[in-house]
Amino acid sequence: MSLNNIKTKLREERGFTIVELLIVIVVIGILAAITIVSFNNVTSKANTSNAASNAEAVQKVAESFNADNNRYPGTLADFTATANTVKLPSGVTVLISPTALASSNGKNSIVYKYKGAxxxxxxGGSVNYWxxxxxxVSTTVIYVGDGKAGDTFVQIAS
Known part of the structure; x- marks a missing residue:
């Protein structure tokens, strides 16, 4: 094997330069960052959707309570009484204030307030979720009974 053959062989077996490797690493980093941001956005939308669904379930429980008792729930016990024919969905917790909602896990908790003397x-009542x-706390409020925007709602008792 001659010296020229060795030099030609070395030129043919060249690897990637450090610049080429750095460019690939930067591109992979950018794609990973975009994916992470997108994933976080999708996760927060899914959790909000779950919380809204739970709030609608609480609305249905309150309407059912009214059908059975001729009034809307006014205490936490009203949501958990064994005499009620409709129960809260498994894992859903009714809280007494938005402050309690802010410190909870959010998607399985709602705040219910009643309307009345x-x-x-x-x-009636209102249901808020995270x-x-x-x-x-969501700016979307789900109203129960004769509750509507502008009404005064009272925090339920624990």
Whole structure:
């Protein structure tokens, strides 16, 4: 084997340069960053959707309670009484204040407030849930009974 053959052989077996490797690493890093941001957005939307679904389930429980008792729930016990024909979905917790909702896990917790002169004469209510996109109590309120925007709602008793 001659010296020229060895030099030609070495030129043919060249690997990647450090610049080429760095470019590949940067491109992979950019793609990973985009994927992570997208995943977090999808996760927060899914959690918010789950929380909204749980709030709608609580609305249905409150409507069912009204059908059975001729009034809307006014205490936490009203949601858990064994005499009720409709129960809260498994894992859903009714909380008494938005502050409690902010410190909870959010997607399985809701805040219910009643409308009326007292807990035993409630004529409606409102249901709030956690919005994971804004990390705050959702601005969307689900109303129960004759509750509507602008009404005064009272925190339920524990």
């Amino acid at each position: 007292s807990a035993t004469t409630a004529t 919005d994971f996109g804004t990390n705050a």
